[in-house]
Amino acid sequence: MDIRIIAPGHGPVYRKNPQKIMNDYYRFSQYAEGAGKNEVTILWGSMYGMTKKAVDFAERVLQREKVKYNKLEMPQESESAMIAAVFESAGVIIAAPTYEYKLFPPVAAALNEIGRKRITGKTAFRFGSYGWSGGAEKELKEIMERNNMKWDFIESVEFEGAPREEDLKRIETGILELLKKMKEKVVE
Numbered sequence: 001m002d003i004r005i006i007a008p009g010h011g012p013v014y015r016k017n018p019q020k021i022m023n024d025y026y027r028f029s030q031y032a033e034g035a036g037k038n039e040v041t042i043l044w045g046s047m048y049g050m051t052k053k054a055v056d057f058a059e060r061v062l063q064r065e066k067v068k069y070n071k072l073e074m075p076q077e078s079e080s081a082m083i084a085a086v087f088e089s090a091g092v093i094i095a096a097p098t099y100e101y102k103l104f105p106p107v108a109a110a111l112n113e114i115g116r117k118r119i120t121g122k123t124a125f126r127f128g129s130y131g132w133s134g135g136a137e138k139e140l141k142e143i144m145e146r147n148n149m150k151w152d153f154i155e156s157v158e159f160e161g162a163p164r165e166e167d168l169k170r171i172e173t174g175i176l177e178l179l180k181k182m183k184e185k186v187v188e
Contacts (some may be wrong), residue, residue, distance in 0.1 A: 004188035023126045027187050034121020034152075035187040036090035039068040040178070043086065043111075045104045045149045048131035049155075052099045053172055058093060061175050075106035080091070087119055092151075093175070094126040094140070098158075101135030104128070108139060115147025119125035123182040125154040136159050137143055152179050 006014040006021050009071075014021045027035075040062060046052035055071070062069045070085040086092055096107035126137055137156055145152055154177045159167040 003153040014129050030187050031121065034090075034123070034150075035185045036122070036182075037068075037088050037184075037188065038186045039070065039089045040084040040091040040093055040182070041072060041089040042072040042093045043074060043082065043107060044093070045073060045097075046095075046129075047097055047099060047104065047105045049158075050131065051095050051104075053128075053158070054129070054168065055095045056128055056176055057163070057168050058095065058171060061172050065176075065179060067179060068153065074104075074110045079110075079113055082120070083114065083117055086114055086122070087117075090123065090185045090187075091178050092122050092124040093178065094124060095128055096126070096136060096160060097128045098130040098134050098136040101133065101138075103136040103139040103143070108143060111140070111143045115143060115149050118147075120150045121185075122146070122149075123154075123185060124151045125156070125169050127157040127159075129142060129159055129161060129163070131161070134174045151165050152181065154181065172187050 003018045006018045042055060042058060044055045059071060059125040070089065072082050072085060099105060102108065114143065126140060137158065155176045157167060157170045157174055
């Protein structure tokens with residue numbers, strides 16, 4: 001069929017280049033199932049700066065690997081910016097400490113919102129600090145299960161206090177594994 005105009009139920013009428021609109025809609029439908037652009041969104045929060053040190057290190061790894069990334073500190077970012085970045089990215093790094101046996105609340109709230117929006121199938125990696133005990137990982141799994149998100153996680157890295165050299169090496173390994181795995185889901 002020769003399509004010359006696309007007139008959706010709401011929004012603009014597309015009179016020029018309807019193939020571009022059809023390609024965009026096809027790509028967006030793949031994003032909803034976990035595919036995305038060749039980029040990573042770092043969704044992060046830090047209470048005392050320990051997790052931030054690891055985020056700064058992760059950022060340097062992504063720069064070295066020449067991977068485009070979005071760095072979103074929660075709760076400073078708007079929900080709409082956060083949803084859009086995660087939706088469009090093939091990979092997600094969740095960097096959040098344990099707070100009272102749970103995931104740092106602003107990051108947990110962001111993940112719950114992502115789940116509510118039904119963003120599923122993303123390739124992800126999580127790291128974060130803890131003080132006297134962990135617990136963030138358990139809540140992360142609960143959020144994923146409750147929202148039926150079906151994200152494909154690289155093994156998480158948790159560290160006590162500030163990240164040591166061996167912790168940073170494990171984070172680098174996790175990021176490199178994330179980049180390799182997310183290539184399967186890149187759609188441009």
